Amino acid sequence: MSLRGGSSAGYGINSGPNPYGSSSNDEGQGILDQIRPYTSKVEDFLESLSEPIKPYLPAIGRFLIVVTFLEDALRIMTQWTDQLIYLRDYRHIPSGITHIFLLVNVVAMLSCSTLVIVRKYSDYAVAGLMGVVVAQALGYGLIFDLNFFLRNLSVIGGLIMVLSDSWVRKSKAFAGLPQLDEKDRKMYFQLAGRVLLIFLFIGFVFSGSWSIWRVLVSILGAGACVMVVVGFKAKFSATLLVVILSIFNLFVNNFWTLHEHHPQKDFAKYDFFQILSIVGGLLLLVNSGPGQFSIDEKKKVY
Numbered sequence: 655m656s657l658r659g660g661s662s663a664g665y666g667i668n669s670g671p672n673p674y675g676s677s678s679n680d681e682g683q684g685i686l687d688q689i690r691p692y693t694s695k696v697e698d699f700l701e702s703l704s705e706p707i708k709p710y711l712p713a714i715g716r717f718l719i720v721v722t723f724l725e726d727a728l729r730i731m732t733q734w735t736d737q738l739i740y741l742r743d744y745r746h747i748p749s750g751i752t753h754i755f756l757l758v759n760v761v762a763m764l765s766c767s768t769l770v771i772v773r774k775y776s777d778y779a780v781a782g783l784m785g786v787v788v789a790q791a792l793g794y795g796l797i798f799d800l801n802f803f804l805r806n807l808s809v810i811g812g813l814i815m816v817l818s819d820s821w822v823r824k825s826k827a828f829a830g831l832p833q834l835d836e837k838d839r840k841m842y843f844q845l846a847g848r849v850l851l852i853f854l855f856i857g858f859v860f861s862g863s864w865s866i867w868r869v870l871v872s873i874l875g876a877g878a879c880v881m882v883v884v885g886f887k888a889k890f891s892a893t894l895l896v897v898i899l900s901i902f903n904l905f906v907n908n909f910w911t912l913h914e915h916h917p918q919k920d921f922a923k924y925d926f927f928q929i930l931s932i933v934g935g936l937l938l939l940v941n942s943g944p945g946q947f948s949i950d951e952k953k954k955v956y
Contacts, residue, residue: 711941712819713771718934719812720767722927723783727763729920730756745795755793762786776820780813804857805928811850812935818843819938848888848939852879854932855895871898882939886949892939899936903929 707714730737734756741752762782769779787806796802855875875898881891907929909922 708941711937715934715937715941716770716773716816716819718930718937719809719816720770720783720931721934722809722924722931723763723767723786725923725927727760727767729923730760741793745793747793755789759786759789770816773820776816780817783813784810801857804853805925805932807850808852808854808857808932808935809928811847811853812931812938814843814847814850815935815938815942818847819942844942847935848882848885851932851935851939852882852895854899854929855879871902874898884949889940889943892936896933896936896940899929899933903933 737756738749738752741747741755742749747755763786766779766782766786769775770783787810791797791802791806856879875895878891878894878898882888882895903926907922907926909919909926912919912922
């Protein structure tokens with residue numbers, strides 16, 4: 655997001671037997687049916703394990719989603735002069751505009767993050783935070799940085815999950831009224847949120863040096879990402895990604911172990927809080943489920 659450290663920058667369901675033999679859909683469903691009993695046992699175990707904190711998952715998820723914006727706002731305020739110098743000398747933005755740019759970003763991140771946490775005006779709050787992501791990409795010249803782009807797609811996916819979660823609550827409040835448009839919109843946004851959330855992991859796979867540990871984590875995470883996207887045992891796969899990302903975050907982005915003036919400290923802190931935001935989006939997915947555009951929901955229908 656802002657400157658880091660110094661001045662561097664419809665599922666096929668057959669209604670009867672196929673006279674021409676088994677189809678690819680049948681084969682695909684057969685594989686999923688074989689996997690399902692095993693994932694169901696793990697899912698049931700995780701469900702019982704998380705029962706005490708389940709009522710608090712939405713609040714925890716919302717807070718984690720916006721924590722990267724809160725950290726960003728705090729850092730801009732504590733590194734105000736460095737930010738101004740970078741924008742003026744390296745981005746060649748006029749001095750007065752740099753002050754306005756930073757002030758608007760700080761106010762937007764603090765106010766919109768607070769609204770997300772307290773579940774007020776979520777639509778406007780999410781729009782404001784998305785605007786901050788775009789503005790900072792342009793202002794700091796990171797629009798063509800692939801790693802930044804993939805990470806922020808995942809952050810936007812988390813924000814979209816906030817929107818779908820708020821619409822779930824609205825539909826409960828007005829249960830006696832027609833909610834067709836609201837439900838349709840929620841379905842599409844849940845799908846979009848699921849897809850966008852996995853882009854962080856794509857960025858992880860294609861960055862850094864390879865090792866046996868990295869290959870194993872990439873294979874395991876890739877399987878979980880596919881399950882999240884198609885909505886197959888989405889709660890289980892999202893929980894698996896939460897565990898993988900959390901362990902990775904603690905052992906790789908441990909900025910608290912770096913010296914105060916270490917050149918990578920701010921970057922490690924940025925990565926740490928961004929991953930926390932994506933973990934928050936995954937927790938909302940665990941809490942609300944994948945939505946109607948998913949294999950899990952289609953199985954309930956058929």
